[in-house]
Amino acid sequence: xxxxxxxxxxxxxxxxxxxxxxxxxxxxxxxxxxxxxxxxxxxxxxxxxxxxxxxxxxxxxxxxxxxxxxxxxxxxxxxxxxxxxxxxxxxxxxxxxxxxxxxxxxxxxxxxxxxxxxxxxxxxxxxxxxxxxxxxxxxxxxxxxxxxxxxxxxxxxxxxxxxxxxxxxxxxxxxxxxxxxxxxxxxxxxxxxxxxxxxxxxxxxxxxxxxxxxxxxxxxxxxxxxxxxxxxxxxxxxxxxxxxxxxxxxxxxxxxxxxxxxxxxxxxxxxxxxxxxxxxxxxxxxxxxxxxxxxxxxxxxxxxxxxxxxxxxxxxxxxxxxxxxxxxxxxxxxxxxxxxxxxxxxxxx
Numbered sequence: 001x002x003x004x005x006x007x008x009x010x011x012x013x014x015x016x017x018x019x020x021x022x023x024x025x026x027x028x029x030x031x032x033x034x035x036x037x038x039x040x041x042x043x044x045x046x047x048x049x050x051x052x053x054x055x056x057x058x059x060x061x062x063x064x065x066x067x068x069x070x071x072x073x074x075x076x077x078x079x080x081x082x083x084x085x086x087x088x089x090x091x092x093x094x095x096x097x098x099x100x101x102x103x104x105x106x107x108x109x110x111x112x113x114x115x116x117x118x119x120x121x122x123x124x125x126x127x128x129x130x131x132x133x134x135x136x137x138x139x140x141x142x143x144x145x146x147x148x149x150x151x152x153x154x155x156x157x158x159x160x161x162x163x164x165x166x167x168x169x170x171x172x173x174x175x176x177x178x179x180x181x182x183x184x185x186x187x188x189x190x191x192x193x194x195x196x197x198x199x200x201x202x203x204x205x206x207x208x209x210x211x212x213x214x215x216x217x218x219x220x221x222x223x224x225x226x227x228x229x230x231x232x233x234x235x236x237x238x239x240x241x242x243x244x245x246x247x248x249x250x251x252x253x254x255x256x257x258x259x260x261x262x263x264x265x266x267x268x269x270x271x272x273x274x275x276x277x278x279x280x281x282x283x284x285x286x287x288x289x290x291x292x293x294x295x296x297x298x299x300x301x302x303x304x305x306x307x308x309x310x311x312x313x314x315x316x317x318x319x320x321x322x323x324x325x326x327x328x329x330x331x332x333x334x335x336x337x338x339x340x341x342x343x344x345x346x347x348x349x
Contacts (some may be wrong), residue, residue, distance in 0.1 A: 011033075015308065016135070204279055281305040300335050
């Protein structure tokens, strides 16, 4: 491992992993640093869905993000000789007549078994949907990074880095790099470099359930999402809570998920596992990336929220082009935009 990588990436979740790949494919020397103690990304469902949310609206920038994601994941599958990207249509069932009346998009009617699902108001098919096996993708990527000397296990203290005009020193690792990029997700202990960026982090809880007799192979959405894992086992999610931002499951979260699942299913189910994680959501639920305006040797890529599998390939590529060649960052995701908003609120004219 080189003691002088060009880029040090702190955090090997969806953001850090995609950025590392995009820099490596440009021939750059990269060191990824991670605690190896789990994280929000490892619990991510990996759903890539064109129509989302209570408003039944098209996903933001879908037409450019979806093809970029598939191209990227197919390339990494080839590089790692692993399969983790699975295009498969998903279905959305309407919960109410009002929800059905508001929807005017494509997809047509969906046929589902009425002995499996409560689907009195119909629904539609999402043929362009896909699912990323996030743990498989992250593990395959980590194995590759290790093999090329681009990974190190450490719990880096962000207060201990020493940037200057030419480089950033990391005494804890005995490393010096051109740029250090924080991809840590939500940091409950604060961030001395980008702490002014307003997180709207949300805790999400998930269940793993067994549903005897249910053989639906598509991800089904109605109040919750129900994602098949095989052998009549499914993942169910997710709640949103802006309080108690930790990884501890709650009785209230389980009750909420079980209630929504009963509204979807006509079949009985058994809960096998209950887990929780904190989503790194920022501002208007868009990713945030860029160099620190006052300390450009320190950079930031974060805020992927619940759509990291869709967002990370495109914006990691944009950020890598910026870091390597000075390419432009879209203003709506540029870290300077968010820091300027905070500054203007604190210093009104």
